[in-house]
Amino acid sequence: MRLTGRQVRCVRGGREIFADLDFSVQTGEALAVTGPNGAGKTSLLRLIAGLLTLAGGAIDLEGGTDDLTAAEQAHYLGHRDALKPALSVQENLTFWRDFLGGTAGDTQPALAAVGLDHIAHLPAAFLSAGQRRRLSMARLLAARRPVWLLDEPTSALDAAGQTLFARLMGDHLESGGLIVAATHAPLGIATHDLWMGAPQ
Secondary structure: OOEEEEEEEEEEEOOOEEEEEEEEEEOOEEEEEEEOOOOHHHHHHHHHOOOOOOOOEEEEEOOOOOOOOOOHHHHEEEOOOOOOOOEEEHHHHHHHHHHHOOOOHHHHHHHHHHHOOOHOEEEHOOOOOOHHHHHHHHHHHHHHEEEEEEEEEOOOOOHHHHHHHHHHHHHHOOOOOOOEEEEEOOOOOOEEEEEOOOOO
């Protein structure tokens, strides 16, 4: 499987963020997208995820499921955790599992894998920032998709959480997945780097 971008151009609010961007990442590889704030790192992830419209160029996933787009085969984990505070940890993850097409029964192992199974009954409003991030990590496991798009994935995680996330990312790559991560910090796994320069 290979995810490629050719001559990718992004325009937001009438302003060109970047243009003529090429990238390639294949099965078992992680691409770390780095650069200053405002250079378009998050915008690139959102383009791949289908949350923004390409202003030019093309993004393709070769070797995936033929009848699904690249966006439909990707998880987008934003720098803000998408949780409903009034729902329990379990209910939040069940919602995302069902919304993303995961298999029933996957939530308990996913919560255990990120160390939240003992507080599955608690409302998400009671979670610390690190626990909220771990719950977002569980979403990656509850509904398996080959492409992980991660925006500042280690933000709010302590050292133990960062080590855990590095292990989960390594497992994902070893099982045939690929990762594109916008980051200012090392991910704890081997990466290829894509530098995005200063904003226009």
